[in-house]
Amino acid sequence: MTSLSNLVRSKGDPKIIRSGPSSLPASDRMARNLGWFSIALGVTELVAAASITRALGMPGREGLVRSFGLREIASGFLSLSVDKKAGLWSRVAGDLLDLAVLREGLRGFNPRRSTVSTAIIMVAGITVIDILTAKAAGAVHARSDLKPADYGRRTGFPSGVTAARGRAAESFTTPRDMRAELPR
Amino acid sequence: MRALVWHGKEDIRCDTVSDPEIEDPRDAIIKVTSCAICGSDLHLFHNLVPAMMPGDIMGHEAMGEVVETGSGLNGKLKKGDRVVVPFTIFCGECEQCRRGNYSVCEKSNRRKDLADKVFGHATAGLFGYTHLTGGYPGGQAEYLRVPFADATHIKVPEGISDEKLLFLSDIFPTGWQAAVQCDIQPTDTVAIWGCGPVGQMAIRSAILLGARQVVAIDCLPERLSMAQAGGAITIDFKTESVIERLDELTGGKGPEKCIDAVGMESHVSMAQPDTIMDRAMQMMMMENDRPHVLREMIYVCRPAGVISIPGVYSGLVDKLPIGMAMNKGLTFRMGQTHVNRWTDDLLRRIEEGQIDPSFVITHTVRLEDGPEMYRVFRDKQDSCIKVVLKP
Numbered sequence A: 001m002t003s004l005s006n007l008v009r010s011k012g013d014p015k016i017i018r019s020g021p022s023s024l025p026a027s028d029r030m031a032r033n034l035g036w037f038s039i040a041l042g043v044t045e046l047v048a049a050a051s052i053t054r055a056l057g058m059p060g061r062e063g064l065v066r067s068f069g070l071r072e073i074a075s076g077f078l079s080l081s082v083d084k085k086a087g088l089w090s091r092v093a094g095d096l097l098d099l100a101v102l103r104e105g106l107r108g109f110n111p112r113r114s115t116v117s118t119a120i121i122m123v124a125g126i127t128v129i130d131i132l133t134a135k136a137a138g139a140v141h142a143r144s145d146l147k148p149a150d151y152g153r154r155t156g157f158p159s160g161v162t163a164a165r166g167r168a169a170e171s172f173t174t175p176r177d178m179r180a181e182l183p184r
Numbered sequence B: 001m002r003a004l005v006w007h008g009k010e011d012i013r014c015d016t017v018s019d020p021e022i023e024d025p026r027d028a029i030i031k032v033t034s035c036a037i038c039g040s041d042l043h044l045f046h047n048l049v050p051a052m053m054p055g056d057i058m059g060h061e062a063m064g065e066v067v068e069t070g071s072g073l074n075g076k077l078k079k080g081d082r083v084v085v086p087f088t089i090f091c092g093e094c095e096q097c098r099r100g101n102y103s104v105c106e107k108s109n110r111r112k113d114l115a116d117k118v119f120g121h122a123t124a125g126l127f128g129y130t131h132l133t134g135g136y137p138g139g140q141a142e143y144l145r146v147p148f149a150d151a152t153h154i155k156v157p158e159g160i161s162d163e164k165l166l167f168l169s170d171i172f173p174t175g176w177q178a179a180v181q182c183d184i185q186p187t188d189t190v191a192i193w194g195c196g197p198v199g200q201m202a203i204r205s206a207i208l209l210g211a212r213q214v215v216a217i218d219c220l221p222e223r224l225s226m227a228q229a230g231g232a233i234t235i236d237f238k239t240e241s242v243i244e245r246l247d248e249l250t251g252g253k254g255p256e257k258c259i260d261a262v263g264m265e266s267h268v269s270m271a272q273p274d275t276i277m278d279r280a281m282q283m284m285m286m287e288n289d290r291p292h293v294l295r296e297m298i299y300v301c302r303p304a305g306v307i308s309i310p311g312v313y314s315g316l317v318d319k320l321p322i323g324m325a326m327n328k329g330l331t332f333r334m335g336q337t338h339v340n341r342w343t344d345d346l347l348r349r350i351e352e353g354q355i356d357p358s359f360v361i362t363h364t365v366r367l368e369d370g371p372e373m374y375r376v377f378r379d380k381q382d383s384c385i386k387v388v389l390k391p
Ligand SMILES: NC(=O)c1ccc[n+]([C@@H]2O[C@H](COP(=O)([O-])OP(=O)(O)OC[C@H]3O[C@@H](n4cnc5c(N)ncnc54)[C@H](O)[C@@H]3O)[C@@H](O)[C@H]2O)c1
Pocket: B038, B039, B040, B041, B042, B043, B170, B171, B174, B193, B194, B195, B196, B197, B198, B199, B217, B218, B219, B220, B223, B237, B261, B262, B263, B264, B265, B266, B267, B292, B293, B309, B310, B311, B312, B313, B335, B336, B337, B385
């Protein structure tokens, strides 16, 4: 990637020799991984809904699986975006929905019971990861609880605001192309 | 040398890169003594401006000392000169430059082919910005190659600190041009959306230019306190109605002059449902920018008033009430700043003590801490308003 990007530079442009640490904190990297995971899972749910319901012994729920696929894709995009916190919490909400539906697969007689149990364990594991990542991302990006600074003395005017009012008006004429006032 | 390099969305790294080299007789190389992070850099950080490429060096607010010169500078610049580098690269001789429209110089964009296709007609080259503006390596680095250096520089005297001079590169002239474009009269109310560094400079400029009242709008207490210090009446848009307060302050008539110092990333909140719509559309690539502030300005502006837009927009926006603007007869003025059109005058005002732009600096750090500071500045942590980097 690095060497590829060097190709488009002109002769005298600086080119990357060695990369340093990134501005992306660990939680954001994890959010990205989860985002891509969401999208991949969502696409699978969309195109292979029938295989999924078969594997889980829950025929007739293909529509539901596809709608969950759309949900996963939306969460995925949100987790990849700047609003990753919203994306991650939407994943958590989705995980809970998944778990609720999977529990139905344990009711009554289901020859695929063990597959459902495995799925539940996996989703539960992912739920934990989602919650931890969402919390970490929230903490990394939060404004601190400390009182915001008071910059009330940073006037920018060495002789104070009162002296500054209109001080440039006499010595400045608006250029012709930027005038707006009609003659009074 | 070391430089802050864009690797993708929210991914900036302090990399080791090769030193820049003179390519053209009109080039010069500057050893950077101070540079800053700008709100525009955040749009790049968020990958909202098209045509960034991994490996692009960030930064367009830099100053330093000339250490190498091309053979074609005609004595306009020599080794050892202390210069501030304007973020708009300009040739100084094309038709637009002769008019002082430096940010739309016809010659300085080396990706004119690309820009002509996207914008209809190319605009000037900019440092540390998209390849639509030439993809020139930026100034958040130890060294910076300045193209068209015989024109593209602001010579500054010794004996004044970097901190007082650095912002001649961008935000001071940007705030100034935003106010000048309003052609401020002593009877005017000037409303300014956004109290980031650009908004702060616009407030000071409007005060200096003699506005009757300056009203500043934001939601961050530390930024509002700095706005107030500069002489503005403040509105916290999270707790007050912007429209009601502005009408109240203008006897129900609305401000004559409105300045958008926010740009494409207007705050998203439940209180402003259109911003949620915009965020969703932006994510689905149905819209590039979130124009909440433009909508609000057009609505509240006094008929026959002026809308001045220094805030950066990148492409298409949705639901812009152009009918309202047309019927109210509003004047729109906008653009990347024609930096050098103002800097001689502004340098004099700094020297005379009319203004000291260093008031806006809240953080000064080493270049290596740059990637972390992008995040702090973006997340508005630690009451951060302006970050200066020392390479
Ligand atoms: N025209 C130019 O040449 C030029 C030069 C420099 C910067 N800019 C642009 O100016 C804009 C501001 O730059 P900055 O460095 O001050 O950035 P910044 O991000 O620090 O400041 C933006 C401020 O706007 C506030 N804001 C967000 N939504 C708002 C709303 N709905 N109403 C009121 N305030 C709101 C934010 O809280 C923030 O304080 C950016 O778009 C930047 O790209 C333009």
